[in-house]
Amino acid sequence: MPKTKILASAQDVENAFYEALERADLELMMSIWADDEEIVCVHPGGPRLIGYVAIRDAWRRIFENGNLFDIHISQLSKVTTPFAVMHSVLEEIRLRSKADLMAPVTATNLYVRGAMGWRMVSHHASPVPPLPTETKSEAPKVLH
Amino acid sequence: MPKTKILASAQDVENAFYEALERADLELMMSIWADDEEIVCVHPGGPRLIGYVAIRDAWRRIFENGNLFDIHISQLSKVTTPFAVMHSVLEEIRLRSKADLMAPVTATNLYVRGAMGWRMVSHHASPVPPLPTETKSEAPKVLH
Numbered sequence: 001m002p003k004t005k006i007l008a009s010a011q012d013v014e015n016a017f018y019e020a021l022e023r024a025d026l027e028l029m030m031s032i033w034a035d036d037e038e039i040v041c042v043h044p045g046g047p048r049l050i051g052y053v054a055i056r057d058a059w060r061r062i063f064e065n066g067n068l069f070d071i072h073i074s075q076l077s078k079v080t081t082p083f084a085v086m087h088s089v090l091e092e093i094r095l096r097s098k099a100d101l102m103a104p105v106t107a108t109n110l111y112v113r114g115a116m117g118w119r120m121v122s123h124h125a126s127p128v129p130p131l132p133t134e135t136k137s138e139a140p141k142v143l144h
Numbered sequence: 145m146p147k148t149k150i151l152a153s154a155q156d157v158e159n160a161f162y163e164a165l166e167r168a169d170l171e172l173m174m175s176i177w178a179d180d181e182e183i184v185c186v187h188p189g190g191p192r193l194i195g196y197v198a199i200r201d202a203w204r205r206i207f208e209n210g211n212l213f214d215i216h217i218s219q220l221s222k223v224t225t226p227f228a229v230m231h232s233v234l235e236e237i238r239l240r241s242k243a244d245l246m247a248p249v250t251a252t253n254l255y256v257r258g259a260m261g262w263r264m265v266s267h268h269a270s271p272v273p274p275l276p277t278e279t280k281s282e283a284p285k286v287l288h
Contacts, residue, residue: 038221040232040252047273048232048250050221077182077194079256079265084228086254086266088184088192106192108184108252108268110230112223121223122230124252126270129191 007032007117010085014109017120018071024063030056034112034119042124044105068096083113091125104128151176151261154229158253161264162215168207174200178256178263186268188249212240227257235269248272 007013013032020029033039033052041055042048043062049055072092079086091105110122151157157176164173177183177196185199186192187206193199216236223230235249254266 036223038223040221040230042250042252042270042272045271048219048234050232075192077184079180079182079228079254081225081227081256083225084223084230086184086228088194088266088268090192106186106268108186108254108266110223110252110254112225122232122252124232124250124268124270126186126268127189128186 007119010080010087010111010113010118013111013118013120014087014089017109017123018073022069022071024066024068026056026060026063029059029063032120034114034121036121039120040122040124042126044103044125044127070094070096070099085111085118087111090128104130151263154224154231154255154257154262157255157262157264158231158233161253161267162217166213166215168210168212170200170204170207173203173207176264178258178265180265183264184266184268186270188247188269188271214238214240214243229255229262231255234272248274 016028016032019025020032030052033055035052037051039052039055040048040050041058043058046058049058073089074092075090077088087109089107089109091107093103093105095101104127105125106128107123107125109120111118112121160172160176163169164176174196177199179196181195183196183199184192184194185202187202190202193202217233218236219234221232231253233251233253235251237247237249239245248271249269250272251267251269253264255262256265
């Protein structure tokens, strides 16, 4: 796999991340994560997973379910620094077997540039209310 | 307010963030966020909020509810770069009026160092299963 290509920028890592997710490609997925004990992955409604081994194990279980998803990414907000880039995106996830079911999710993705190029170090995804209700003036439904 | 003190490091910003949350102190809360249109805040179960104005408005509404919380932060995982630091924490949030009710939340907090010192640029909080179920081998309950 052309790691030199997919790790050339934070955006390239993000593109590969969602490509791996749509293809249920575990090797591609894990090639874009930093091999680090501090990396974090939170799947929608799931527990917080820490470290490369735990994160790989969770993706393996997800991909083994055999479901294939179509994912539309939109509304990018980003913060860029020399060695770290944060992307906040909205994910519209559709099961290919049930394309009429769409789950809106917001994901905060963090990428860090290291000796090996750019890698994902954090993916935090959680369900959000349907998109029409996402407005800057709406009161959040929250505990805090 | 001693901004020079609370903005001296990412950890200092995080300490001030949770202090502001426990005190329902809107001015302290907003003093630790970057004044930027790209900053992101996701409250548990709420919509994604982008930009200083929207984030301030949401915190104002939350604090105006009059609820006071006790928050216990634990299980920090962090990724550090020269200009950006990511903290992943577990928040145990208790309403002071109902201390027996605890909502476990995981939060991904991103801090960036700029000309004005360290500021929060992203806070993504979402509910997680009860802590005992958070193990590195558990299959996440997820769409993806």
